[in-house]
Amino acid sequence: MTDSTWDAIVVGAGPAGSAAAFALASAGRRTLVLERRTSVDFKFGELLPPHTAPLVKRFGLDLSGLIELHARARGVVSVWGDAEVREQDFLFNPYGDGVRLDRPRFDAALRERAIEVGATVVTGARVVDVSPSRDGGVEPELVAVAVEVDGLVQLVSAAHVIDCSGRSAVLARMLGSPRIDFDPLFASARRFVGPTASVDRDPFLRIESVPDGWLYTLVVPSGERMVVFHTDHDLDADLDSALAQSVMVGPILDERGFVPVGRVRASPAGGAWRTPLIARGVLAAGDAVLAFDPLASRGIFGALTTGFGAADAVVATADGDDGAIDRYIADVEATTTEYRSGHRRMYASEQRFSDRPFWARRLTDASAH
Numbered sequence: 001m002t003d004s005t006w007d008a009i010v011v012g013a014g015p016a017g018s019a020a021a022f023a024l025a026s027a028g029r030r031t032l033v034l035e036r037r038t039s040v041d042f043k044f045g046e047l048l049p050p051h052t053a054p055l056v057k058r059f060g061l062d063l064s065g066l067i068e069l070h071a072r073a074r075g076v077v078s079v080w081g082d083a084e085v086r087e088q089d090f091l092f093n094p095y096g097d098g099v100r101l102d103r104p105r106f107d108a109a110l111r112e113r114a115i116e117v118g119a120t121v122v123t124g125a126r127v128v129d130v131s132p133s134r135d136g137g138v139e140p141e142l143v144a145v146a147v148e149v150d151g152l153v154q155l156v157s158a159a160h161v162i163d164c165s166g167r168s169a170v171l172a173r174m175l176g177s178p179r180i181d182f183d184p185l186f187a188s189a190r191r192f193v194g195p196t197a198s199v200d201r202d203p204f205l206r207i208e209s210v211p212d213g214w215l216y217t218l219v220v221p222s223g224e225r226m227v228v229f230h231t232d233h234d235l236d237a238d239l240d241s242a243l244a245q246s247v248m249v250g251p252i253l254d255e256r257g258f259v260p261v262g263r264v265r266a267s268p269a270g271g272a273w274r275t276p277l278i279a280r281g282v283l284a285a286g287d288a289v290l291a292f293d294p295l296a297s298r299g300i301f302g303a304l305t306t307g308f309g310a311a312d313a314v315v316a317t318a319d320g321d322d323g324a325i326d327r328y329i330a331d332v333e334a335t336t337t338e339y340r341s342g343h344r345r346m347y348a349s350e351q352r353f354s355d356r357p358f359w360a361r362r363l364t365d366a367s368a369h
């Protein structure tokens with residue numbers, strides 16, 4: 001990182017950060033990406049739904065190529081609202097099938113595309129402080145970012161900085177931008193392996209509601225099954241009890257001889273929103289601006305949309321379009337409103353467990369609107 005002044009700085013190299021960096025660098029902007037991690041061996045989010053096709057196309061990638069490298073996702077099988085097993089095949093989707101992702105590999109491929117179009121990505125670079133332009137920064141019009149690399153803190157600056165640091169939203173938190181949490185959803189995940197690697201080629205995402213939350217399972221390209229349980233963090237429920245109550249996911253694991261491996265991984269998973277303009281010169285994108293309940297299956301879609309959207313707004317603003325950032329803000333707000341009403345409808349369609357706190361809370365939320 002020899003230069004200290006850039007046209008734009010992107011914090012975080014997940015899908016949102018790679019989309020932002022790709023758009024900025026493609027538009028000829030000198031772009032620095034700062035990513036805290038040097039490698040990733042696990043990440044939540046294994047399904048790339050078909051409607052993501054236009055967004056991955058902007059990277060010069062396509063879903064059929066990704067299916068070759070990862071694995072095909074044929075649709076969604078659900079037990080939700082009643083005991084019937086329903087199959088929704090992507091056969092009828094205009095974009096075709098989705099992708100079951102090796103997630104670290106997918107994120108690395110997007111990052112690689114950003115580098116290929118000219119972005120500079122520094123890994124092992126943890127952002128530790130920020131001072132926006134109104135506070136002076138290095139020069140009055142620049143946002144200064146302090147970043148720790150190999151134990152040394154350096155200052156870098158740019159007219160525009162995009163916070164793509166995921167749910168941790170480092171810049172937003174440092175700048176005191178409040179987050180609005182829509183619900184206290186929490187996910188616990190475990191990998192399961194069968195007796196042989198080829199035991200299960202199930203190409204469907206399987207979703208099931210249970211009395212204290214809901215489960216999903218998906219076979220990832222390695223042949224392992226990811227099993228994820230979602231409940232509220234204050235409820236006394238866990239993955240094992242959810243599997244014992246399940247009529248689809250639990251029996252699949254038992255019948256196919258799957259056993260758990262590795263530790264349980266946990267993550268906040270509720271919907272959350274904050275204003276996209278955190279401070280002058282600082283925008284947020286991806287989970288840092290709008291995080292979705294995984295039930296919506298639109299986290300990566302949303303991260304790519306807002307990553308591109310924030311970067312396009314930065315490029316347009318620098319080119320003299322004074323309304324570009326306001327339009328980005330309006331787009332995020334419209335998506336948030338639309339997501340919240342769809343989310344309420346989805347939870348309201350499960351009434352069997354309405355006497356349990358997890359569902360009662362969501363039904364109250366739905367009836368209040």
Ligand SMILES: Cc1cc2nc3c(=O)[nH]c(=O)nc-3n(C[C@H](O)[C@H](O)[C@H](O)COP(=O)(O)OP(=O)(O)OC[C@H]3O[C@@H](n4cnc5c(N)ncnc54)[C@H](O)[C@@H]3O)c2cc1C
Pocket residue numbers: 011012013014015016017034035036037044045046047048049125126127128164165166167168170187228267268269285286287288292294297298299300301303
């Ligand atoms: C249980 C669960 C299941 C999910 N399943 C799906 C799914 O099937 N399909 C789907 O589309 N989405 C799914 N998602 C959501 C999806 O994974 C996220 O929406 C997506 O990863 C958000 O991308 P992002 O780029 O905004 O953030 P992230 O992918 O979180 O990337 C943020 C990056 O910022 C870096 N960073 C953080 N702090 C700093 C710092 N101080 N300095 C520098 N870098 C920093 C991090 O290391 C990270 O690489 C799921 C989420 C959960 C919790």
